[in-house]
Amino acid sequence: MKVLIASPEVYPFVKTGGLADVTGSLPKALKKLGVEARVILPKHKQIGNNFPLRYRNLKISCPISNKVVEAEIVESESDGIIAYLIEKDEYFYRDYLYSTPDGDYLDNAERFAFFSKAVLEAIKVIDYVPDVLHLNDWETALAALFLRLHYRDDPLLKNVATLLTIHNLGYQGIFWHYDMHLLNLGWEYFTPEYLEFYGKINFLKGGIVFADLINTVSKKYSQEIQTPEFGFGLDGVLKKRAKDLFGVLNGIDYEEWDPERDEKIAAKYSKLTIH
Template identity: 45%
Template sequence: MFDRPLKILVVSSEVVPFAKTGGLADVAGSLPKALAVVGNDNMGNDVRVAMPRYQQIESGTYRMDFPVPFKNRNETAIIRESSIESQYQGVHKTIPVYLVDNHHYFYRDRMYMYDDEAERFTFFCRAVLEMLPKLDWQPDVIHCNDWQSGPIPLFLKTHYRQDPFYNRIATVFTVHNLQYQGNYPKEVLQVLGLGDEFYHPERLEFYGSVSFMKAGIVYADVINTVSRTYAAEIQRPELGERMDGLLRKRSKDLYGIVNGINYHEFNPKTDNRIHRNYDSANVTHKKENKFALQKELGLPVRDIPLIGLISRLVDQKGLDLIAEIVDQLMSEDIQFAVLGSGDKYYEDMFERIRSRFPEKMGLYLGFNAILAQRIYAGSDMFLMPSRFEPCGLGQLISLRYGTIPIVRFTGGLADTVNEYNPETSSGNGFGFSDYSGRELFNAIKRALRLYREQPGQWETLVRNAMELDFSWARSGVEYLQLYQQAMSAHLSLQKIA
């Protein structure tokens, strides 16, 4: 597929299984596993990962330490090494994970939300780049993820521009969620080691701030986001978060690749967290998971449609639409299984719904990984009425478990869920476009109608869903093609320079 294996460094502020606050960690932990084994007749690539070593990370063997030029002084970086393992079609790879350690910046009670955030991640980015020649390892591509690694493409084109070790390294910058931008006062230019000439709309200035997200978008060779639809949406003012003009300017370098999921971890045939294993050949066993889930959540054990919802409880997720139609929904002969945490407003909203309809809603406020798997396996339908959704992983997991998604067609939801057509037996779920409670209710009604009136069609739909491929192996090939694009773009710029 490619003329040689690639050397790829994936840089992220969080990586499963070491540290996680959201979907970024899942992507940064899973994509390298696929990249290590796909391409080149399954010979794979030399893939490595870099992330901060937060206080809660206990693993990591000492590898080296060195001074990092930073804010007119040197700050010590300690590099510790751990690993993640990749298994695919009989091929096993060990992927090095470099943990950037500094007691002052990373030994804290939580990962984010500190006043010196700009300093912490500037140091991290400089340390990653300074580490590479000391490892005697020169990547073809550095794959940066979200604003915390946005300075890396900037530094390669400024501080390290004249160093021959770095000038052949291409960069890819992935926008996972454009809402989170890393915007700081102008004085942050001193932290970055840059002069006032970078405080300019064509460079880092962003509505009176200096933006780490903008640094990645402006200076990376290629940009992508986590679905084709979201790549188009963020070029419009409605979802562009004031960066739509910049993204339109770089539209020829902007791509969309849908995230994948780990098909070994998320496998209803082998998952030991669920009550009864099943696959597309025996989907009737799925029902036993529903009955066990109803019992676990204190719901009446009945063979009625059970709708799952696993979500951060925030505005983005379209939860206000549920509030808008709650009485209509609860007049139906259905049940809900809800798992999540977030804004107190929505936590209280679901508490009130459960207190009003205790036989129709099971609710767990908080994080519970085992219960999440049981909801994916035991529900008949899975609800994601998001206001916007860059990619979404919930619908991919639910499809894997034969739990039919009901979504708003936005971002990655639009790219992965297609309305089921009973006449052609095509499609894998139900959805709506207009952001309204009425449209959400209509989509739920279509799903309920098929479930109740055409059980044979419903079983076909479940099989359709389970036989789709949203694995990282598929997405990994697309990322390899993107890296080739970045390398070509970087080489073209080198020739011009």
């Protein structure tokens, strides 16, 4: 089986929180199970030249509203895991990933609509067609929608299955309705059945509606988000997908977080040395 993990951040390339830890350690765990897994993420400014970068003239073009945005796919690798970096400095060569101390980037809808489209276009040029495209949080969620609506007849992509992981339902990618043009979709998709969310566009909702399967970080959390108390307004949509919604407890990379070998802690220890 081939898996491509799409995420806005992946450790050790770039990290702001736990999402990067999960998407960085998961492909290594899958590899031990005999699953071929690779990752794809934006080529953020923070990546710099800290990793080997291979330019193979892999160019893609993505329609964003009434323009075509071109980008390049750069190959890299870490701990034996191949990574594809989407290089588009206009969107990703910034001091921060999502927001500045003054607030979110005003073009986040465009940046991550592009990223979701670019993931699919990248598959067509990297010579790696996954059986499963693993999407993570709102920044990649629309890839499930685009795959179903824009690529359903594409011979290379039509059989790719999608899994959407919700790490934190509190972050949904909500934007004003005038950003619909960025998605190159008709207004028939701006409805409560699809993308509309209290008069705005909800990227995560689009992924929930169109992904083949959905999972969260634990069985308990998968149950909680189907309630008004913890559903952040999406509990009804998640209830409709209940048979396709699973909870998988987050794991940990024991090699990365081994206190017997960790050079970043004040004193190493093990279960035998704690009293």
